[in-house]
Amino acid sequence: xxxxxxxxxxxxxxxxxxxxxxxxxxxxxxxxxxxxxxxxxxxxxxxxxxxxxxxxxxxxxxxxxxxxxxxxxxxxxxxxxxxxxxxxxxxxxxxxxxxxxxxxxxxxxxxxxxxx
Numbered sequence: 001x002x003x004x005x006x007x008x009x010x011x012x013x014x015x016x017x018x019x020x021x022x023x024x025x026x027x028x029x030x031x032x033x034x035x036x037x038x039x040x041x042x043x044x045x046x047x048x049x050x051x052x053x054x055x056x057x058x059x060x061x062x063x064x065x066x067x068x069x070x071x072x073x074x075x076x077x078x079x080x081x082x083x084x085x086x087x088x089x090x091x092x093x094x095x096x097x098x099x100x101x102x103x104x105x106x107x108x109x110x111x112x113x114x115x116x
Contacts, residue, residue, distance in 0.1 A: 035091040036103065044086070045073040052080045059097045060085035077101045 049056065050067035058065055058081045065071060065082060072086035073079070079098045081089070094103045 035093055038091075041072075041087050041090060044075065044090075046083065047071050047073060047080070049080075054078055054080065058082045058085050060089050074101070074103065076103070 047070075048067065049065040049069040049071050052065060052071060056065050057063070059079070060081050063082075065080065070083045071080040072083045074081075074086070074090075074096045077096050077099050079096050081097070089097050090103070095101060096103070
């Protein structure tokens with residue numbers, strides 16, 4: 001009986017110390033969802049809701065995008081969102097809210113070079 005009790009105490013000690021180490025590792029973990037800067041956001045294409053080809057619902061606020069609303073387009077996947085919603089999302093995350101496609105720096109360079 002005492003052997004079982006000793007094993008039980010050892011397991012509790014191991015679980016407690018492992019949990020504390022895990023909390024330390026989580027605190028040290030760098031944030032991988034770094035967003036876009038204001039300058040990068042301004043480089044993203046803008047249009048009106050009537051010009052959208054793919055869908056008419058903003059995936060951030062889940063509201064319909066009216067024809068007269070200003071829309072920001074994510075290069076690469078061409079998903080569109082209300083400008084305020086897109087800027088809020090993309091300033092915290094550098095991925096598309098719909099397809100989770102990563103916004104790479106070369107997408108900003110190609111948008112400057114394109115005539116459209």
